[in-house]
Amino acid sequence: MTDQHPTKGQLIAGRVLSGLVILFLLFDAGLKLVAPEVAIKYSPPSLGWPLDVPTMTMLGSLLLIPTLLHIWPRTAILGAILITGYLGGAIATHTRIGSPLFSHILFGVYLGLMLWGGLWLRDPRLRALIPLRAGASQ
Structure with a gap:
């Protein structure tokens, strides 16, 4: 395994990707925790989840905790797994x-790719675990 540190460009790109995802997730969790009535008002009734304050609080907590774990470098990978x-x-x-497929269903995939991509760019441990190599594999 290599312990190659990220280049300055990789570090910046990783921080930007991670920052965008983290800001979105904190906003989403915060809205569900601080203003659950607003989250209920703008949630489609067809989701199949009970649209009440306890449910919004639970969903907000289930998102906030792993997001906070992801922010702290020592537990970033655990947080990313839980967010996934x-x-x-x-x-x-x-x-x-x-x-709709591209705007709703795949939105979680887009966030996940940004989440893991940002972490991969920033963290040499993850790059060692999941090496991306050009050309034929050995």
């Missing part, structure tokens, strides 16, 4: 109700 699970639930929910 949360996003999988969102993808499944939108698939089940027949939401």
